[in-house]
Amino acid sequence: MAGTLQFDLVSPERRLASVAATEVQIPGADGDLTAMEGHAPTITTLRPGILRAVGASGVKAFVVTGGFAEITAAGVSVLAERAVPLEEANAALFESLTAEAREAAAAIEDKDVGDKLVADMAALRAATGL
Structure with a gap:
């Protein structure tokens, strides 16, 4: 079974997520990428797209318009220009x-x-x- 990493998503308006995830799918400015436990350290800018965090409780999806993602072996931190849960x-x-x-x-x-x-x-x- 895949290990987990900490996923945090914040926007200027609010904190949208802080959960354990098995993978985080990121709409990077240079292309989509998926971060999982053990990922090489990376910082990427975001393009408008849908960011998804997959975990034990299912998939949490967010509409993001831009921002930055910092990926480490143990976690993903996303600072979004604007982010809204997909269901909203x-x-x-x-x-x-x-x-x-x-x-x-x-x-x-x-x-x-x-x-x-x-x-x-x-x-x-x-x-x-x-």
């Missing part, structure tokens, strides 16, 4: 997130980066089925 996500939330992404895109001089922000938000919404 709704169409109104995604309308708000998309509007924020469009505003941020308009303020960025690099059109490709701005377009990617909006595309990432659309992909996140599609992944949740909302």
Whole structure:
């Protein structure tokens, strides 16, 4: 049986999780990754996506818009720009997130980066089925 690692997720608004997990699936900026006990120390930035922590009590899923994850052999700490439990996500939330992404895109001089922000938000919404 797989060992466990400590998973902690916080956002500026609140602490969302502090649980033992067998694996944590992370939407990294350079690609998705899965952290398990014994993982090599890593720090990665997050892209908008769904973060999942798998443990004895099942899967806890969260919508994240960005932030950082620190992975060690014994744990994963995520500092999210914004995070919401997947069961609390709704169409109104995604309308708000998309509007924020469009505003941020308009303020960025690099059109490709701005377009990617909006595309990432659309992909996140599609992944949740909302």
